[in-house]
Amino acid sequence: MDRRPLTADEFLAAYVLPPDADTIEVTPCPSTPSHWVLRMKDRRYCFFREGKTWKLHWVESDVCRCR
Secondary structure, eight states, rough: TTTTTTOHHHHHOOOOOOTOOOOEEEEESOOOSSSSEEEEEEEEEEEETTEEEEEEEEEEEESSSOO
């Protein structure tokens, strides 16, 4: 949020699902197949696995930044 890292609790408290988010698509990241990209509306959310949990890597609307 505003280009600063959030804790899991801060993210969950601040996140609001868009009212028109009726289509959600999940695919492996084209740059880093171990990451998963969730596309909803005009945003992309990249998640990666760390231990037993999935962490949000980035939120963006254009190209993938994973390397």
